[in-house]
Amino acid sequence: MKFFLDTADLTEIEEAASWGALAGVTTNPTLYARIGGKLADFPEHIKRICEITEGPVSAEAVGTTRSEIIAEGRQLAALAPNVVVKIPTMIEGLAATRTLANEGIAVNMTLCFSVPQAILAARSGARYISPFVGRFDDISEDGIEQLSQIVVALSNYDFSDSGVSGQSVEVIAASIRSAQHVTQAALMGADIATVPFNVLKKCVEHPLTTNGLLAFEKDWEKVIQA
Ligand code: E4P
Numbered sequence: 467m468k469f470f471l472d473t474a475d476l477t478e479i480e481e482a483a484s485w486g487a488l489a490g491v492t493t494n495p496t497l498y499a500r501i502g503g504k505l506a507d508f509p510e511h512i513k514r515i516c517e518i519t520e521g522p523v524s525a526e527a528v529g530t531t532r533s534e535i536i537a538e539g540r541q542l543a544a545l546a547p548n549v550v551v552k553i554p555t556m557i558e559g560l561a562a563t564r565t566l567a568n569e570g571i572a573v574n575m576t577l578c579f580s581v582p583q584a585i586l587a588a589r590s591g592a593r594y595i596s597p598f599v600g601r602f603d604d605i606s607e608d609g610i611e612q613l614s615q616i617v618v619a620l621s622n623y624d625f626s627d628s629g630v631s632g633q634s635v636e637v638i639a640a641s642i643r644s645a646q647h648v649t650q651a652a653l654m655g656a657d658i659a660t661v662p663f664n665v666l667k668k669c670v671e672h673p674l675t676t677n678g679l680l681a682f683e684k685d686w687e688k689v690i691q692a
Contacts, residue, residue: 467652469669470521470638470660474498474511478663479518485670490521492596492640492660494552494576495528509545516546524574524594526552527562535562543571550574550594555583560590567591567629574638584616588625588635595620596660598641599651610647613639614654621655645669 468489471482474497482488493515503511512525523546527538539551539562550572553559563573567590574594575587579602587595597616602609617637625635638658639651645668651659661669 467656468521468658469666470658471666472497472640472642472660472662474501474503474515475663476511476514476518479515482663482666483518483520488519488521489658490523490660491515491519492524492552492574492638494524494526509541512542512549513545516548519548522548522550522572522574522594524550524552524576526576530558532558532561532565535559536565539566539571539573540569552576552596553592555579555587555595560586563587563590563592567593570630572630572633576640578616579612581615581619584620584637585623588620588623589628591629592635593629593633594636594638594658596638596640599639599647600641600643603643609641610650610654613637613651613656617654617656 469487470490470492471479471488472492474493479491516523525542527535529535529538535553542551543549551566552574553563554577555575563575566573572593574596575592576596578584578587578595578597584595597613599609599613602612629635636657638660639656640660642659642661642665648659648669
């Protein structure tokens, strides 16, 4: 499984990229608003993320009609070669995805909550599909079970003729809230997990690693003193 960072924060992206395991970034309008982003700065901000990131960077179209989404998608894709256009899973989004995929533009279909949505997204040519886990948990439903069903259903079929030529569809486990979600996503075979920076840090940490390190440092002091 690959790790993407789910943020629009440049400092977080630079830091995570320096760890050597970052494979991509996902942003959305909420994440851009959270860092105080302004509309006029959005294209430059996405370009900067694309420079820092060795891998795909999802930038979301906010239009609601297919023509708006297609126009926005083309503009976003022109910002950098590693831009992926993020499009909500809805009728207008599917139509826009088909047009953009036919033009060779990679699309990440987001806000995906069901197996039928995921299959339609794959058939419309999406390069990535983002089932949301945490938002199911927020309404007391099992987001990991939903993700698992989508992973299995997609693996039952061959979508290689549906999308951009030569590129298969990949599942991005999104709306991830914990390292436990990451574990479960990996065990069920999700291709990618996109995680907030605080969750990525928790994925690196383990209390036994911390305690073991302290013990090694303490014992090495004895060696130095001997
Ligand atoms: C997906 O790419 C979204 O940006 C994200 O994972 C949404 O997560 P949230 O439910 O924490 O907002």
